[in-house]
Amino acid sequence: MRILYVSVHDVLEYDELKIFTELGYECFSHGSYCRPHLGSENRPPIPEMSYDPHFASLVDQSPKDDLHPDLIKDKDIIIIMHIPSIVINNWEKIKHKRVIWRSIGQSVAWVEQVLQPYRNQGLEIVRYSPRERMIPGYIGEDAVIRFYKDPAEYNGWVGDKSQIMALNRWMIQRAIDCSYDIFHKTCSGYPVKLFGPGNEGLPESAGEITYEQLKQELRENRVFFYTGTQVTSYTLGFIEAFMTGIPIVSIGEKLGNHEFYKQQTFEIQEIIENGKEGFVSDNMLELKTYLHSLLTNYELAKTISNNARNKAIQLFGKDNIKQQWRQYLSKRS
Structure with a gap:
């Protein structure tokens, strides 16, 4: 299974691409990790991810709000991080795929409102906190999956x-x-x-x-x-x-x-x-x-x-x- 991950935040991108890759998904990022062997400004490389120079070149030429069809055609799942316009402007090109909108804690009433028509057409939503249910006009969820950190990496507090x-x-x-x-x-x-x-x-x-x-x-x-x-x-x-x-x-x-x-x-x-x-x-x-x-x-x-x-x-x-x-x-x- 192949995932196109459309990112607007390289730290979360790094964390989630690592998990998806470890789960056996072949991941391709429209974000900092379109060249995963190079890493990002804030996080290290993910050498386990596939690197496709042609894909990376298409990312360079393709704004997130107007994804090149070749970025989409061979992907099974498209995960879009937060920005509603990415969903809206690409919907006709991606609606036949499994499309997941990934919240990052920045949604407000107008975001829920503009995503409602796409929710009605099958847009899936993965929230990052149950507290998002307090957003005015909340349009629901398919799952609540929090951000994560690796206890083996973040540990060893001494406080000296x-x-x-x-x-x-x-x-x-x-x-x-x-x-x-x-x-x-x-x-x-x-x-x-x-x-x-x-x-x-x-x-x-x-x-x-x-x-x-x-x-x-x-x-x-x-x-x-x-x-x-x-x-x-x-x-x-x-x-x-x-x-x-x-x-x-x-x-x-x-x-x-x-x-x-x-x-x-x-x-x-x-x-x-x-x-x-x-x-x-x-x-x-x-x-x-x-x-x-x-x-x-x-x-x-x-x-x-x-x-x-x-x-x-x-x-x-x-x-x-x-x-x-x-x-x-x-x-x-």
């Missing part, structure tokens, strides 16, 4: 650096989406590093880091402070931290669901049991207290770390997610 870390990009430019003010005020007075592009000039900015540096920072730092990215239920950065076992302090449901978006899709308060697997609050003084406790009490941090990692493996572990994809993709293949 008594400082806070965070992952986000362009925080000040996306202030509503990323809650920069909350992040800045809550971490004020503590050692903190904010990793990610577009944060230059911010007092917390520690610049960009490589894939291997990311895993090392997650192991070494004491606390991970999470403010989310509207309108996501959770991010890949969150599950990388959760899986590694770095104790997480997160904003809660009120702050995580900005009134501008009018949907209650933030999920961290349902994933983390407060005080057991991390800390969650909508009160900045409480958040600051939690950060202080973890920075000054290593035994508390170790207990939280162990609990968090166990929960992460249960919800986001590679083996579980791989089995869910195996069952789902085999239903009609």
Whole structure:
């Protein structure tokens, strides 16, 4: 069976193509991994994937919104990541195939609305969080399959650096989406590093880091402070931290669901049991207290770390997610 995977996010693309390839599917990406032996800007190569120079050349010539027919004709399954226009503009060319729209936590009411006619014609939908059912005008799901991380790769937290870390990009430019003010005020007075592009000039900015540096920072730092990215239920950065076992302090449901978006899709308060697997609050003084406790009490941090990692493996572990994809993709293949 051959999958055409139309990607808009190279980190998720890497993760899911690895699983599909391991499941025995022959995968071809309209994305960063159209040349899988080269990898992407943020993730390493996938040498197990097939490399077809002609396919890659067609990808270079073919925008996602107007897929070349030769990219489609010999594929059995087409998986489209998030962008509705890819479905809409290519529908007449792909509707005779098995087409799966893969959510990535960015859907809002208008996305559901414009996809409804294609849903009625057989478009399958795989969600990444059960909390997406809170989207106004929700058009349903065929499965909920979370993002994943490999526990064998994200592990080994030691927390010997008594400082806070965070992952986000362009925080000040996306202030509503990323809650920069909350992040800045809550971490004020503590050692903190904010990793990610577009944060230059911010007092917390520690610049960009490589894939291997990311895993090392997650192991070494004491606390991970999470403010989310509207309108996501959770991010890949969150599950990388959760899986590694770095104790997480997160904003809660009120702050995580900005009134501008009018949907209650933030999920961290349902994933983390407060005080057991991390800390969650909508009160900045409480958040600051939690950060202080973890920075000054290593035994508390170790207990939280162990609990968090166990929960992460249960919800986001590679083996579980791989089995869910195996069952789902085999239903009609």
